[in-house]
Amino acid sequence: MSGAEASLLPDGKRLHLHHGPIDLILEVFGTERGPAYACAVKRFQGLLEGLVEELPSLRRPLDGRVFADPVARRMARAVAPFEGFVTPMAAVAGAVADEILDVLLQCRPAKAYVNNGGDIAFYLAPGEGLTVQGASGPIHIRAEDRARGLATSGWRGRSLSLGIADAVSVAAGTAAGADAAATLIANAVDLPGHPGIRRVPASEISPESDLGARLVTTGVGPLSDQDCQMALTRGAALAERFRARGLIEQAQLSLAGRRRIVAPREEIPAHA
Numbered sequence: 001m002s003g004a005e006a007s008l009l010p011d012g013k014r015l016h017l018h019h020g021p022i023d024l025i026l027e028v029f030g031t032e033r034g035p036a037y038a039c040a041v042k043r044f045q046g047l048l049e050g051l052v053e054e055l056p057s058l059r060r061p062l063d064g065r066v067f068a069d070p071v072a073r074r075m076a077r078a079v080a081p082f083e084g085f086v087t088p089m090a091a092v093a094g095a096v097a098d099e100i101l102d103v104l105l106q107c108r109p110a111k112a113y114v115n116n117g118g119d120i121a122f123y124l125a126p127g128e129g130l131t132v133q134g135a136s137g138p139i140h141i142r143a144e145d146r147a148r149g150l151a152t153s154g155w156r157g158r159s160l161s162l163g164i165a166d167a168v169s170v171a172a173g174t175a176a177g178a179d180a181a182a183t184l185i186a187n188a189v190d191l192p193g194h195p196g197i198r199r200v201p202a203s204e205i206s207p208e209s210d211l212g213a214r215l216v217t218t219g220v221g222p223l224s225d226q227d228c229q230m231a232l233t234r235g236a237a238l239a240e241r242f243r244a245r246g247l248i249e250q251a252q253l254s255l256a257g258r259r260r261i262v263a264p265r266e267e268i269p270a271h272a
Helices: 033-044 047-058 068-077 089-109 175-188 225-246
Strands: 005-008 016-021 022-030 111-116 119-125 129-133 138-142 151-152 167-172 198-202 215-220 248-254 258-262
Touching: 005 033, 005 111, 016 033, 022 033, 022 089, 022 215, 033 089, 047 089, 068 089, 068 175, 089 111, 089 119, 089 151, 089 175, 119 129, 119 138, 119 175, 138 167, 151 175, 167 175, 175 225, 175 248, 225 248, 225 258
Parallel strands: none
Antiparallel strands: 005 016, 016 022, 022 111, 111 119, 119 151, 129 138, 151 167, 167 248, 198 215, 248 258
16 A cells, blocks of 8 residues: 655646545645645545554444544444444544544644545634535535534445435534434435345455445435335434434435425425
């Protein structure tokens, strides 16, 4: 595996950090962009190696172990409140984004974000805002909102999924928390036993997957409207439970052109 790489993108405003499976796009708004990027590059060195040392434990459900690596600790904290089968790996992309964002904040930017393949950690000073395309429409975040992380999961994405959601986008207090919640909600959008859904053991696709022999989705055939609504209802019910417990702020779920939005009433568009 080659070492960590850092480069400014052609616009001269965004920084690209890459090492193995980690691929980050950063942007800082304000006069401290240069020093902030220098701090991010310094922290990025050795970040992946620290996670690799913890991988055997990160691929198992929490068992009380205290992790030495700071990103691994973020992952463990993120998944701890959630129900069902989940390992810290469900929060890895978001936790990496959170870690690098914290470094950027040492330079007190007006606004900053770290995008790790669609899982985003961000900071907003008073009066600032952020709009990101979610699973079924734009997600608007204001500085006064609690959300500081966004993540998307689904069977069509880069990670394996137990469910059939095309995409589930979640806004939460941290990117790691949003990452874990999006994974679990996407798993819940499902039709167990449906003949049109193709599944294989996760280990056949990725022998070292934390999902082991659990069946993951590899294809979804035509579904009736009733099928789609049933699957979305299952996922939305879990999202509502997470929101009621304060684990997420809002979620968007999509499947075969149908969608659900779970959010405070004032956040739901009139046409949803």
